[in-house]
Amino acid sequence: MAKKIITISREFGSGGRTIGRQTAERLGISFYDKELIEKVAKESGLSEQFVAEQGEDSPTKNRFAYSFLGRESNGMSVNDYLWSVQRKIILELAEKESCVIVGRCADYILRDREDCLHAFICADVKKKAERIVKLYGETEKKPEKRLAEKDKKRRLNYEYYTERKWGMAQNYHISLDSGVIGLEKCVDILADLAGME
């Protein structure tokens, strides 16, 4: 059957977000990355910055931080509350329209829908390091360390909320090494698969 929704999980620096955006453009469907953050911030009452930084961060870091956002948060930790809002919005989006959704455990949240294609984008450390330096510039930290830290957060977040191992091929319908295959070819493959009968 044709795939209405594409979820993109990605290593930091792999170009997964760019692949997602270009796939959405190619297919003429919505793209949710920053747009998802805005929605979650609005719905949760949390700031966009907090949602952007914490929405894929290790939940155990803030284990004892509770939100004081009124009855919606229902005594949950602030990360669990953020997760619950993200989950609700992702489920609503999938109901409403064709789209590409980047990160935020969308593959897991939408695992029972048959009209989804779940993709994982990775690349070797050298390629990813080159990419983040080109995109975001140098910092005092070595790019390899920046990569490791960011992906560690994503991994802990994913594993905490899904009880699955982040990056296991079995969690996705397709995984691609963007460094070897190239970003454009990744887009070709995903756009083609989305139209599958």
Next chain:
Amino acid sequence: MAKKIITISREFGSGGRTIGRQTAERLGISFYDKELIEKVAKESGLSEQFVAEQGEDSPTKNRFAYSFLGRESNGMSVNDYLWSVQRKIILELAEKESCVIVGRCADYILRDREDCLHAFICADVKKKAERIVKLYGETEKKPEKRLAEKDKKRRLNYEYYTERKWGMAQNYHISLDSGVIGLEKCVDILADLAGME
């Protein structure tokens, strides 16, 4: 660059071997699965049956079994000896010709060659169970148990000899869920990628 060699790692029942054979046919290159077993048996002096059964089995099972095959085995356990012969033959094949190689840690053995495309094929348990019952018939053991046992052996073998985690997307250039994508489409994608510039 064009990819001269395609390695296929696969879950039992995922159709990875069939995908590999059809990809080799499509590209008009050699296919090594049973053919590899024959070569390894001939070179090692071990029986084809032993190579077929043990070549991807847990090496720790036979930790105290040593081969008595003369000086070539050099005091290694029989599984380490088998591994060393398999490794040598896979390296020689890659030097010699374009081909598709199924299993036997070929992705790891050939990891430093840039002219290889490393693929992993998986599928969900239901699809794999249907496939093995269709291909190999029913047995007293439930298909789910047969799948789990076979993949456990492959996993232990892979992890023992490569120190990598079996099935991690990062070990491969592409991973495909054959149950969702379909065997024919998997062949299309791999054959297309092999010709990449």
